[in-house]
Amino acid sequence: MSEKTPGPNELAKIEYNPPKKDWMNPEVSFRKGTFNYSAIPKSVEYLGLPYARKWQPTDKDWNLPANWKEILLNGLKERLDKFRSLRIFMDICVRCGACADKCHFFIGSGDPKNMPILRAELLRSVYRNDFTRAGKILGRLAGARELTVDVVKEWFFYFYQCTECRRCSVFCPYGIDTAEITIIVRELLNLIGCGIDWITTPAANCFRTGNHLGIQPHGFKDSVDFAVDDLEENTGVRVEASINRKGAEILFVVPSADYFGDPHYFGFLGYMALFHEIGLDYTFSAFASEGGNFGLFHSHEMMKRLNAKIYAEAKRLGVKWIIGGECGHMWRVLHQYMDTMNGPADFLEAPVSPITGTKFENASSTKMVHIAEFTADLIKNGKLKLDPKRNDHWKVTFHDSCNPARAMGLIEEPRYILRNVCNHFYEMPENTIKEQTFCCGSGSGLGTDENLEMRLRGGLPRANAVKYVHEKHDVNLLTCICAIDKATLPPLLEYWVPGVAVAGVHELVGNALVMKGENERVVDLRGQSIVKKEAIDHV
Amino acid sequence: MKIIYSLIGVLALILIVALGVGTADLQYLFGVIIPVLAALVFGVGIIYRVIKWARSPVPFHIPTTCGQQKSLPWIKSATLENPQGRWGVIARMALEIFLFRSLFRNTRVELRDGPRLAYGTTKYLWLGGLLFHWSFLIILLRHFRFFVEPVPFFVLFIQRIDGFFQVGVPILYVTDIFILLALSYLFFRRIVSPKIRYISLIADYFALLLISAIVISGILMRYFWKVDLIAAKELVLSIFSFHPVVPEGIGLLFYIHLFLVSCLLVYFPMSKLMHMGGVFLSPTRNLSNGSRARRHVNPWNPPVKVHTYEEWEDEFHDLIKGAGLPLDKE
Structure with a gap:
């Protein structure tokens, strides 16, 4: 944590009453800690995107292309014609304000332009000015304003301050979804070369190597080998793991952080232990080595470009169907976009669990099953021997990741698993879970250190709900099913509610799983003792 | 300032009709020509807007789900808030349109010392919105007694229910009270x-x-400064029979009411009031959550530049080989 970041008490002094000034005058100050750096030219060029150049948001002159305004307005027109969502959302908002205090960035910052309604009005005002008759005639009286460089700067600031979590959309009487507007404004910004590096560079990595982290095939192999060794050390069982194996029944795709990040990695061990124990015929792919999709944070086109490799690889390897690991936005893409963009996957078979015979009818077209659905089915059918006492050193709560909750409804499956693999499970307050869950504050490509203050602010509502169960039930572990959560919640919790660790659901599955031929387990998948309880309290 | 502008706008409209009818005797203009034109603008405008919306396709399947999906047979799914099929969507839309389901969920955040965030449920906006819209609808339906002869049975029925309390002469309609309360709430908030x-x-x-002015002029006409209703109905029926005749002495208040309604009709299609139609077309609400079970087709799904396995293998050939992973091309 940099020393410039204010302490929790200071950061939590938040003024929810807006200033007197009218919001229509664009005014942004790029204060350190509250924005993301621009995309480096190399990544922009690698992806073949326009207007690669060196610039930073703090520069006075952003060095925009000469016809930037024309590009943006044409881009907006094109998207109005392509997306009914955009047209409807531009036209029908009545500014009732129900969304105003639903955004985690507003709750954590008090900045009125973080109210979803105003975030959308930043675009809507331009839409009125150039695409509606009333706006053209009445101008500002009709709530219209001209697109200027300052408006572009404002867009950059506030549309990279929305994590596309869709919480506002749950409360809107018309379902207006700010994520949809954010995706489209980011598309527009990328048309004039105003992307951020934390999105563009991972996307470029993913395009080239297959994953966001830029891990090359041998690195992927090493990671899996390490995992096999670590698992043997902790459990005494040596598992098999294959990569790029043709003829496997199932392709398993995970977010790349699972095999490289901490605490993701322990969940990765959990997957491998589980698949070994049930004898699943599966393979990883070093090419489709990323389920996550930073393209979603960039543009619809980039989303499709990065997602294409999953079906392509499933086809090449000749698998029957696909399982996907724990990842939030990855599942938004898999559930709501993949089949449309890169399907139909008619070369695959409708998924049937080879262990239980369960047909996953909900995935019969996409042919891709969420690991939580798969595991819950195993447990329900009594196929796993579980010893939940091995997780007794954890008092557990569950954070619904935005996209599985609000773009899918994967709510009960992980909870069912948790109730079977641990003895101490507590829910956070009702207004902060399930479809009302709060984002980690770092989603949609905003999880950088340079943006730390904003992340801490945006993460306040989530952390605060964790604090509630931490104080009430002594909860010391926040579980989740999202790679960005696992990467960004640990520093967030350390800041707001020290003493709570973060883990994937399948880490606890791996802990509780009784494996054939295993040693007596004395450590969990983290290598921490599960015998001497007091030693590991409050990690 | 914004409030004053709007107030001036509405007052100016009233002044126009007051001068037009009261001073310049333009009864035919305000009683026939403007209302007919306004109705045309309303009809054509709405159709134009809806067609414009409908011409933009729905490329992706993006419902906002609230509650459990339908996955494994033993997990109870939230059929109303996370619909899987057409009937579920219809039910979800009905809840939204008739009962304002999403607004019912509304909460209010409070930051207390600690820091501690608390979320209280708040139903005022839901109640205010619901009262306003339902009262508006019932009042509109009641007005059919002026448009049709004989008065249709459902209008009489609604009138009976609305006047249930039988207070005063003429009988007080509760919707008149409700809509005033709701409008006041919506305005003052x-x-x-x-x-x-x-x-x-x-x-x-x-x-x-504008809507308040319409309501108030209507209420004044009904309870306080009565106008000649028989004559008013004659005018309306004569328009519907395409032989418009303006009877004498209906009363200025009627023309004010009618002109404001005409303004609303013209204003409607070009304003946020189109949420009435838009709510039906909102893709986050009117799609089922079956996107993994049934493929959603994007009509403009364009080809994109992808990185193929072959390109990948070519670039990393030696590394793949070195790591002992299988290759397609040796």
Whole structure:
């Protein structure tokens, strides 16, 4: 944590009453800690995107292309014609304000332009000015304003301050979804070369190597080998793991952080232990080595470009169907976009669990099953021997990741698993879970250190709900099913509610799983003792 | 300032008709020509807007789900809030349109010392919105007694229910009270709440004030300064029979009411009031959550530049080989 970041008490002094000034005058100050750096030219060029150049948001002159305004307005027109969502959302908002205090960035910052309604009005005002008759005639009286460089700067600031979590959309009487507007404004910004590096560079990595982290095939192999060794050390069982194996029944795709990040990695061990124990015929792919999709944070086109490799690889390897690991936005893409963009996957078979015979009818077209659905089915059918006492050193709560909750409804499956693999499970307050869950504050490509203050602010509502169960039930572990959560919640919790660790659901599955031929387990998948309880309290 | 602009706007409209009918004797203009034109603008405008919306396709399947998906047979799914099929979607839309389901969920955040965030449920906006819209609808339906002869049975029925309390002569309709209360609430919350005031535009105040003026002129006509209703109905029926005749002495208040309604009709298609139609077309609400079970087709799904396995293998050939992973091309 940099020393410039204010302490929790200071950061939590938040003024929810807006200033007197009218919001229509664009005014942004790029204060350190509250924005993301621009995309480096190399990544922009690698992806073949326009207007690669060196610039930073703090520069006075952003060095925009000469016809930037024309590009943006044409881009907006094109998207109005392509997306009914955009047209409807531009036209029908009545500014009732129900969304105003639903955004985690507003709750954590008090900045009125973080109210979803105003975030959308930043675009809507331009839409009125150039695409509606009333706006053209009445101008500002009709709530219209001209697109200027300052408006572009404002867009950059506030549309990279929305994590596309869709919480506002749950409360809107018309379902207006700010994520949809954010995706489209980011598309527009990328048309004039105003992307951020934390999105563009991972996307470029993913395009080239297959994953966001830029891990090359041998690195992927090493990671899996390490995992096999670590698992043997902790459990005494040596598992098999294959990569790029043709003829496997199932392709398993995970977010790349699972095999490289901490605490993701322990969940990765959990997957491998589980698949070994049930004898699943599966393979990883070093090419489709990323389920996550930073393209979603960039543009619809980039989303499709990065997602294409999953079906392509499933086809090449000749698998029957696909399982996907724990990842939030990855599942938004898999559930709501993949089949449309890169399907139909008619070369695959409708998924049937080879262990239980369960047909996953909900995935019969996409042919891709969420690991939580798969595991819950195993447990329900009594196929796993579980010893939940091995997780007794954890008092557990569950954070619904935005996209599985609000773009899918994967709510009960992980909870069912948790109730079977641990003895101490507590829910956070009702207004902060399930479809009302709060984002980690770092989603949609905003999880950088340079943006730390904003992340801490945006993460306040989530952390605060964790604090509630931490104080009430002594909860010391926040579980989740999202790679960005696992990467960004640990520093967030350390800041707001020290003493709570973060883990994937399948880490606890791996802990509780009784494996054939295993040693007596004395450590969990983290290598921490599960015998001497007091030693590991409050990690 | 925005409020004053809107107020001036509505007052100017009233002044126009008062001068036009009261001074310049333009009864035919305000009683026939303007209402007919306004109705045409309303009809054509709405159709134009809806067609414009409908011409933009729905490329992706993006419902906002609230509650459990349908996955494994033993997990109970939230059929109403996370619909899987057409009937579920219809039910979800019905809840939204008739009962304002999403607004019912509304909460209010409070930051207490600690820091501690608390979320209280708040139903005022839901109640205010529901009262306003339902009263508006019932009042509109009641007006059919002026448009059709004989008066249809459902109008009589609604009138009976609406006047259930049988207070006063003429009988007081509860919807008249409700709509005034609801409009006051919706208007004053925009002034009192700093957040709502901050986000409000002139259009937001104008719509509320215009509708309030219509309601108030209607109520004045009914309970206080009575106009010649028989004559008013004669006028309306004569328009519907395409032989418009303006009877003498209907009363100025009627023309004010009618002109404001005409203004609303013209204003409607070009304003946020189109949420009435838009709510039906909102893709986050009117799609089922079956996107993994049934493929959603994007009509403009364009080809994109992808990185193929072959390109990948070519670039990393030696590394793949070195790591002992299988290759397609040796």
